[in-house]
Amino acid sequence: MTVSLLGAGVVKRATRLSDGRELVYYDDPDTSLGPDRAVDTRVLDPRPATATMRQDILTGDWISVAAARQNRAFLPPAERDPLAPQSPTNPSEIPSDYDVAVFENRSPSFGPALAAASGEVPACANAPRGDDDLAQLGLGRTRSSIGRCEVVCFSPEPSGSFGTQSATRARTVIEAWADRTAVLSALPGVEQVFPFENRGEAIGVTLHHPHGQIYAYPYVTPRTTRLLDSIDRTAPDLFARILEFEQAGPRVVLRGEHWTAFVPFAARWPIEVHLMPHRHVPDFAALDTDERDELAPLYLRLLRGVDALYDSPTPYIAAWHQAPVRAGRDTVRLTMQLTSPRRAADKLKYLAGSEAAMGAWIADIPPEEAADRLRAAVEGVQL
Structure with a gap:
């Protein structure tokens, strides 16, 4: 070991x-x-x-x-x-x-x-x-x-x-x-x-x-390939511009010294929130100690706020988008994107014809309204 x-x-x-x-x-x-760990003695198939x-x-x-x-x-x-x-x-x-x-x-x-x-x-x-x-x-x-x-x-x-x-x-x-x-x-x-x-x-x-x-x-991945294309078509500092735009708007859910969580301007899902560091970092390995220290309690507050929206735990995918190993290291910023299909206490959003077949999304809840509800839920969270 x-x-x-x-x-x-x-x-x-x-x-x-x-x-x-x-x-x-x-x-x-x-x-x-203690420091010791048991040895795995199972006989496993190849x-x-x-x-x-x-x-x-x-x-x-x-x-x-x-x-x-x-x-x-x-x-x-x-x-x-x-x-x-x-x-x-x-x-x-x-x-x-x-x-x-x-x-x-x-x-x-x-x-x-x-x-x-x-x-x-x-x-x-x-x-x-x-x-x-x-x-x-x-x-x-x-x-x-x-x-x-x-x-x-x-x-x-x-x-x-x-x-x-x-x-x-x-x-x-x-x-x-x-x-x-x-x-x-x-x-x-x-x-x-x-x-x-x-x-x-x-x-x-x-x-x-x-x-x-x-x-x-x-x-x-295809999602990151499209992102790299968007950066090429706009500006290398696209993530800094997004963060500045969202921090000045009504969709911020939670903000710390090093991180901001917000519902994005064009959110697709009934519950969708992004969490972004204030400094450009391509991946987890590039975070400094202060950023990692703040992330732990701040991320917990965000997740518990998502659960506080309803009386039962909310299903979600919490996706940590990182820059590729070689491409876009100076332009793609580490960002967590949490999405949930839960559109009401007992209802889910199912991807039907337009979204699943054509990739043409229709949002059920205005992002500003979703941000208001999530912000109120996060404010009530105690760690």
Whole structure:
């Protein structure tokens, strides 16, 4: 096991699971855990082969076909929670008790294969051969879905979300996100790193355990590609202009010394809020200590405010958009975009013909009204 000290007093302990997958423990600064960790003694089947990407010639998008994901756990009972610490009756993915744990997904959408370290010769058959190769269009084009998918466990508790954690635990997760962003960005063939949390069965969550995920893609995602085009068509300081525009308007929900949360001017979803640092930083790894320290309680207040809108927890996707590993480092700013389809206490927005088929969105709630409700909910939150 490799041990290192990160920011805020977080201790990183890196080891391996029995099938070779990486497992990393991140200990809280005030942890009650000892330094030792149990060895994973399970006898596991070999990992599935790396999935294959197919190109949609109509859009140029790459679709990863990962059939092994069909076998993943689906809403298991608490006593069979695969993200809980292992016990004599539960051979889960994590051998020891933990504060925060990160491990490679057993059935990933991308990986486990990577590109060759030199970047010149693929490490597996049919791996992508750079941006120019992926940008070409042709019928029947395939490439291997190289990359990495990781699971980030926020707590050993069987239920909850990021928003239910303590400020200390939230700070540990932020340190883990920063560390994993740096590590994954350095892997051969990885072009973009994406931390996110899916919360709620309405979003498609298959585990109640408080956790998120990190995807390390072999390409720059379609959403970010469109963003880079918008920056090219406007100005390199587009994010600074957006922040100034929103801070001067009626849609600010929460503002600190280093971060501002706001409902965007053209919000698509009934609940949609963006959280942006005041300084330009491309990703978590580039945040300084003060920015990370403020983010922990401020992000918790925002998430708890979202839950305070109704009498039951709100389903959402909390997506941390980061700059690609190589492109747009000076122009794409780290931004969290939280979206929820919940348009009333007992109603969801479903993407029907116009949105799903044509990408032509119709918003149900004016963004200014949504911001008023969310701001009032956040103001009532006590940490």
